[in-house]
Amino acid sequence: MINLTVNGQAHSWDGDPSLPLLWYLRDEAGLTGTKFGCGRALCGACTVHIEGQAARSCITAMSDVANQKITTIEGLDANGDHPVQKAWREANVPQCGYCQSGQIMQASALLQQNPHPSHDEIRETMSGNICRCGCYQRIESAIRLAATGT
Ligand code: FES
Numbered sequence: 001m002i003n004l005t006v007n008g009q010a011h012s013w014d015g016d017p018s019l020p021l022l023w024y025l026r027d028e029a030g031l032t033g034t035k036f037g038c039g040r041a042l043c044g045a046c047t048v049h050i051e052g053q054a055a056r057s058c059i060t061a062m063s064d065v066a067n068q069k070i071t072t073i074e075g076l077d078a079n080g081d082h083p084v085q086k087a088w089r090e091a092n093v094p095q096c097g098y099c100q101s102g103q104i105m106q107a108s109a110l111l112q113q114n115p116h117p118s119h120d121e122i123r124e125t126m127s128g129n130i131c132r133c134g135c136y137q138r139i140e141s142a143i144r145l146a147a148t149g150t
């Protein structure tokens with residue numbers, strides 16, 4: 001039995017320990033805000049927080065998250081009012097939206113660790129999160145907005 005915490009709630013899994021966390025979140029826990037893009041840690045669509053760190057849930061086995069705290073986009077803020085989410089709305093970031101939960105989870109982890117990232121730090125941290133719609137400039141603008149607290 002694998003015990004873990006997802007968005008503050010206790011979960012347990014007695015199935016295949018090699019099951020990717022992404023499948024558990026979407027198919028078992030019903031948390032479909034986290035998206036599947038590539039399944040190979042190449043796009044960032046599946047990004048969640050594990051113990052506060054951004055992680056690719058598509059390549060994270062359930063056995064790797066035993067007794068860990070997971071946060072998904074649904075748990076970032078109960079009302080969708082995390083500073084990064086507010087900034088995302090203010091900057092009108094999304095186009096199709098598919099990559100966006102992964103982008104927000106990556107950005108919120110960045111700001112948690114580095115509240116005032118430089119241009120280069122934002123670029124470097126976000127470089128693994130692919131947006132097929134090319135919203136990169138608005139993503140960076142929103143991160144800057146969130147960092148200034150406005
Ligand atoms: S689905 Fe995990 S990085 Fe692409």
Ligand code: FES
Pocket residue numbers: 094095096097098099100130131132133134135
């Ligand atoms: S908003 Fe469409 S993939 Fe990023």
